[in-house]
Amino acid sequence: MSSTINGPTFDEVFRRVRDSARTKKPVVGLTHKFYKYPARFSPEFVATVLECFSRPGDLVLDPYMGGGTTVVEAVARQRRSVGCDINSLAVFVAKAKCTALNASETKALLAWALDIVPALNYMTRSTDPAEQDDRLKNLTGPKVRAVKKIICLALESIDSLPSNNAREFAKCALLNTGQWALNGRRSAASAEEFRARLGATLAEMVGAIELFGKRMFESPSIDAPILIHDSAEYLPTHPFFGSGNRVDLVITSPPYPGVHILYHRWQVDGRKETAAPYWIANRLDGQPSAYYNFGSRKERSLDAYFAASLRTLQGVRAVMKRGAKFVQMVAFSNPGEQLDRYMWNMKQAGFAEDLLSDGRGARAWRDVPGRSWHAIQKGATMASKELVLVHTAV
Numbered sequence: 001m002s003s004t005i006n007g008p009t010f011d012e013v014f015r016r017v018r019d020s021a022r023t024k025k026p027v028v029g030l031t032h033k034f035y036k037y038p039a040r041f042s043p044e045f046v047a048t049v050l051e052c053f054s055r056p057g058d059l060v061l062d063p064y065m066g067g068g069t070t071v072v073e074a075v076a077r078q079r080r081s082v083g084c085d086i087n088s089l090a091v092f093v094a095k096a097k098c099t100a101l102n103a104s105e106t107k108a109l110l111a112w113a114l115d116i117v118p119a120l121n122y123m124t125r126s127t128d129p130a131e132q133d134d135r136l137k138n139l140t141g142p143k144v145r146a147v148k149k150i151i152c153l154a155l156e157s158i159d160s161l162p163s164n165n166a167r168e169f170a171k172c173a174l175l176n177t178g179q180w181a182l183n184g185r186r187s188a189a190s191a192e193e194f195r196a197r198l199g200a201t202l203a204e205m206v207g208a209i210e211l212f213g214k215r216m217f218e219s220p221s222i223d224a225p226i227l228i229h230d231s232a233e234y235l236p237t238h239p240f241f242g243s244g245n246r247v248d249l250v251i252t253s254p255p256y257p258g259v260h261i262l263y264h265r266w267q268v269d270g271r272k273e274t275a276a277p278y279w280i281a282n283r284l285d286g287q288p289s290a291y292y293n294f295g296s297r298k299e300r301s302l303d304a305y306f307a308a309s310l311r312t313l314q315g316v317r318a319v320m321k322r323g324a325k326f327v328q329m330v331a332f333s334n335p336g337e338q339l340d341r342y343m344w345n346m347k348q349a350g351f352a353e354d355l356l357s358d359g360r361g362a363r364a365w366r367d368v369p370g371r372s373w374h375a376i377q378k379g380a381t382m383a384s385k386e387l388v389l390v391h392t393a394v
């Protein structure tokens, strides 16, 4: 069994990675609290994988980046980083988390939080044409009216901020507060609660980006991550890879077979879905859930899922160095049927699995709700849901 570049044996590293994935700690640190992206990674897991399988200066890719946990952790550890996600909301969030602010932007944002936000008044007339925006569908009931109006007014006031970076940052604070105020709640927050929370959130985010910016500047040779708003299928055609750059390590979590996640909606007023996050971030929407999940919930065979997964894995393999590791966390609705197909895809795309050398080829599983891990024999099935897999590009 291969050992890692940093010394310890693969078995030792595998156990470390498995233990880090077991963490029950809340997601904190760096800029991770900017937005609760659905199905996001534990930063502790990503940090452990980075430390075990890469060195400063290495190129790290997350082809299903989501809210950017991998790119943030990679940049903080002086790795070069590329993230890719077809969801424009994911790219918006990851960009806000990795874009340092200058002193005048910071000053303007804090003044906005201190002077403008507390004065946003429900009774003020809003001229924002977004009131007629399709992305506001289902954001209509009396329970959400106050929050919606304050968001409208806040979006108008953001125009006065001095740069695009500052405006995007303020929108991200609004997105964070909007998620807290509207998503999955029985009744939305009041206007007063919303204003207070928005000011406090923005101040906290400014503090976090200041510290993160310092970590980025400690290593002037490391650029901000390259963020690609496109399918991983198109990675090989990107000019960055066209000019010969190759990936040293992949850390990722793909869409899961048979498990559908609402990456692109909030739920308001019971379970009504709203595209309000795209309205706040000013990004395009219009895609159904199947677009983000590699296929429709209605399709029982999962053929579309496995075809899409194979295409993207082949695209990822094409931009990796031979011998580079691919570490992923993946969940299954029915591991007994889906795991073998998933592993076949990995093999077809040019990856060989790294297993513990204890003679039984154990893998590491986790029950999603119970958060406990089990090592089971290769090929056996169980009712647990999530799995950490380590592969080598061959």
Ligand SMILES: C[S@@+](CC[C@H](N)C(=O)[O-])C[C@H]1O[C@@H](n2cnc3c(N)ncnc32)[C@H](O)[C@@H]1O
Binding pocket: 037, 038, 039, 040, 041, 063, 064, 065, 066, 067, 068, 069, 070, 084, 085, 086, 087, 090, 230, 231, 232, 233, 252, 253, 254, 255, 263, 291, 292, 293, 294, 312
């Ligand atoms: C499980 S989430 C990743 C969450 C991420 N690890 C985090 O910490 O936020 C999977 C992501 O894959 C993205 N995705 C789905 N199909 C894709 C494709 N063809 N290319 C790139 N990203 C895709 C989805 O939009 C979703 O954001």
